[in-house]
Amino acid sequence: MNFVSIRIITDDVARLADFYELITDGTAVRTADVFAELTTPSVTLAIGSTRTVPAFAPGAAEPAQNRSAIIEFLSPDVDADYARLRDVIDSWVNEPTLMPWGNRSLLLRDPDGNLVNLFTPATPEAIAKFALFTE
Template identity: 60%
Template sequence: MDFASVRMITDDLDRLVVFYEKITGVLAKRPAPVFAEFVLPSCTLAIGHSQTVQLFGAGSARAADNRSVIIEFRVRDVDAEYARLKPLVADWVQEPTTMPWGNRSALFRDPDGNLVNLFAPVTEEALERFSRH
């Protein structure tokens, strides 16, 4: 089994696509008007309009209803990304902080309320852990 992507469901596809284009610096691929993908070197982030949920069966997902998943992006320099994104992000949850497990991290919410973590391993142990990836 191969992990393929994470897909978010939204009622405002264009708004979320523009937001993640600014955050990632990657232009989304739009194979259909109700679907977009950010194909990054390490993963794919997909965004589907709430209209697509009907294709999977009624009630299978709800737009902007996530409080249990954190979307994480590994970056080179958390503090530099924080400075770059500060004017673009309305809801910062945590300014850059070094976590007990050795990652420097900054957290914010996207326009739909999804929690996003920018992180970089900074301690020797964390750097060793991520050198295997």
């Protein structure tokens, strides 16, 4: 089994797609006003409207309710990301910080309040761990 996607349910697909395009410097494919996908080499971030939830299971997901998951993006240079984004994002949780597990992390919240971590491996162990994704 392969982990290929995570989906965020929102009341405003366009707003979240714009946000994730900004922080990743990527392009979301917007297949309908109720759905967008931002694909990276390792996983796809899907953004679905609350109007899509009944197709899965009515009432099974609610927008802007997450306080337990962190959406993480591996960045070549989190300090450069911070310099690029610091004046256009207003939902910073912290500035780039070296974590005990060896990543330099930058935390912020997306427009729905989901926690987002941009990180760059900084120690030899962390660099080795993520080498597959940086080659």
